[in-house]
Amino acid sequence: MYDPLVHSSIEQGVSYPASYWSANTSLQSLGTSLQHDINTDVVVVGAGYTGLSCAYQLAAQFSREVTVIEANNTGWGCSGRNAGFVLRGTGRLGLSQLSKKFGLDTAKLFHQEYGAGIAQVHRMIAEGNIVCEPQPSGYLKVAHTAKLGRDLPVQAEYLQRNFSYPVQYVSADQLKRDYMQNTQAFGAIRFPDCFGVNPMALAQGYASLAKQSGVVAYTGTPVLQWRQQPKGFIEVQTPSATVRCKQLIFATNGYTPKNLFPQLNNACLPVLSSVIVTQPLNAEQLEVSGLNHTQLVMDTRALKYYYRKLPDNRLLFGGRSAVHGKDATKPIYPARLLNALKACFPMLESLRYDYHWSGWVAVSYDDLPRVCEAQPNVFYSAGYCGSGVSFSTLAGLRLAQLAMGHGLPALPLYQSSLRPFPLPGFRRIGQQAFYQWGRFKDHFLS
Ligand SMILES: Cc1cc2nc3c(=O)[nH]c(=O)nc-3n(C[C@H](O)[C@H](O)[C@H](O)COP(=O)(O)OP(=O)(O)OC[C@H]3O[C@@H](n4cnc5c(N)ncnc54)[C@H](O)[C@@H]3O)c2cc1C
Structure with a gap:
């Protein structure tokens, strides 16, 4: 590449x-x-x-x-x-x-x-x-540890008070009830004005x-x-x-x-970011994962994962990739993304991916x-x-x-x-x- x-x-x-x-x-x-x-x-x-x-x-x-x-x-x-x-x-x-x-x-x-x-x-x-x-708007910034989850109410209040930004604190329980059964999610801040496109x-x-x-x-x-x-x-x-x-x-x-x-x-610094798109989730997979919505999701990791459900019920899941262009197409990178997805959503164990690609972002x-x-x-x-x-x-x-x-x-x-x-x-x-x-x-x- x-x-x-x-x-x-x-x-x-x-x-x-x-x-x-x-x-x-x-x-x-x-x-x-x-x-x-x-x-x-x-x-x-x-x-x-x-x-x-x-x-x-x-x-x-x-x-x-x-x-x-x-x-x-x-x-x-x-x-x-x-x-x-x-x-x-x-x-x-x-x-x-x-x-x-x-x-x-x-x-x-x-x-x-x-x-x-x-x-x-x-x-x-x-x-x-x-x-x-x-897609209907909404972006969830999800805490990936309980410790980070405890900071979220203060962060949400800071944004509301200083920037009049109508963000919403979503507790871990609410997140499970309304948005997803991600086992590595401990609450979120929801930003109302962001949305997904093709x-x-x-x-x-x-x-x-x-x-x-x-x-x-x-x-x-x-x-x-x-x-x-x-x-x-x-x-x-x-x-x-x-x-x-x-x-x-x-x-x-x-x-x-x-x-x-x-x-x-x-x-x-050109950095490779990489994405997989899974097979479409069936009705049962949507139900058990709770991913029956179009909110954008990104976590709080230093090496972040981001994902969203596409209009045809596939999951797009992205994160970091190879360091060098010559390694970008090695199968280890999509495999890592799929493993990370399944670590968050163990109930999607049988899911496979249909697409993988990468691109150079400028840091x-x-x-x-x-x-x-x-x-x-x-x-x-x-x-x-x-x-x-x-x-x-x-x-x-x-x-x-x-x-x-x-x-x-x-x-x-x-x-x-x-x-x-x-x-x-x-x-x-x-x-x-x-x-x-x-x-x-x-x-x-x-
Ligand atoms: C996998 C991935 C996921 C991402 N997800 C998101 C996201 O969800 N949200 C978000 O905000 N951002 C995301 N980004 C980043 C976002 O896509 C970029 O910031 C944005 O598209 C940059 O647009 P651009 O027009 O500046 O550059 P690009 O779209 O990269 O265009 C640069 C163009 O310059 C051309 N070019 C370079 N050199 C020459 C030359 N010498 N002569 C002629 N043409 C040349 C290239 O061919 C290329 O087409 C993501 C990036 C990647 C790779």
Whole structure:
């Protein structure tokens, strides 16, 4: 599998992974490969949520001539591979951590902005009449130990009091009665405004919106190099053609290859996240597991598991995967996920999985993404740390506003570029150490 820390350029024209989403979504081609030189106002590299949302806003709101260049196809990266959790947040810092780091007033602005992320997804779905199977809302953050379960009422009250966030504390008994018979769940906080979608259908819908607004897109076309020319334009090199533009926007996130933009690659740690989708649960399995609802679920482990029931009663269950791309398809990784699922739900012992796939999420050094102008007329948004469905959609709008010279909300997300990792060559060693520590913490310290 392509590995952004190993390969100097991204592979091109590769088919979608054999995921549940690509098997169950109508896939439209966004364009063809670029064969002739062109001039355009703005080049957006990458056709995931960030790139498509940005291109759409630039064309629809600001009447810019926009060209999207994608190495593979619409939603080929994380945007067509994720679990479809539309969450209120991004990065790895919760509101109390943001408040400790930046103060309560700034944390309130983050909360507002993250709410705008969810609203922006709703808006895009409505504007494009996107059929992406949005499920009734609700996200359960589940304590995986009794000790963590005892902290939940205080945490829920903190969010209600300081952020007027109408979250709900769900006791361990209530959780069993109303939501699930997970033997490793000791209560939850329920967030009312998050919901699940078919992520690939969402990406396809964003692509249609962009195209309808006049965006031109080329797929199967990797950007190999780019350089700023003295006369103020930027030259973007692809295998068969050169594109000249005034502004260049990188929406390549965890898939940014090593040599494309080293400043961006060195500021992200590409981490594999992996998902299995089981066979459909029958009526008895739904009954005994209690999983007869569409709430999104994630636990409090350092090495988190997340799951949801899909519209056809299959379970999607995800978590960490291999460290290196070359190991991503080893059977041990889906087997581990299935074992973890059955450890939570022993009554589903006979369940098998039908699909397994992985994708590269971009972890940033300080656990927060950035939307920025990295150098004059060169922009990027990246570093969502595996939580980017709603925020990347908003980030596309923020990128477009930034490129048009508009001011952005006064948030750390928009006031600096991503910090490079101190010893970028040792990122994978750090990741392995984190996994060891996480396993220890989850077993002995939580
Ligand atoms: C298994 C998994 C589960 C996840 N679940 C969730 C979830 O439930 N909720 C959530 O909020 N987030 C989730 N995420 C993260 C979320 O999917 C991402 O944050 C989001 O999709 C990022 O979108 P993007 O457009 O920035 O990047 P991507 O969708 O990754 O798109 C980047 C694109 O850039 C292209 N590209 C890269 N280099 C070049 C080049 N040189 N030339 C041309 N094109 C190039 C790639 O081909 C790719 O299509 C998950 C991720 C994974 C992998």
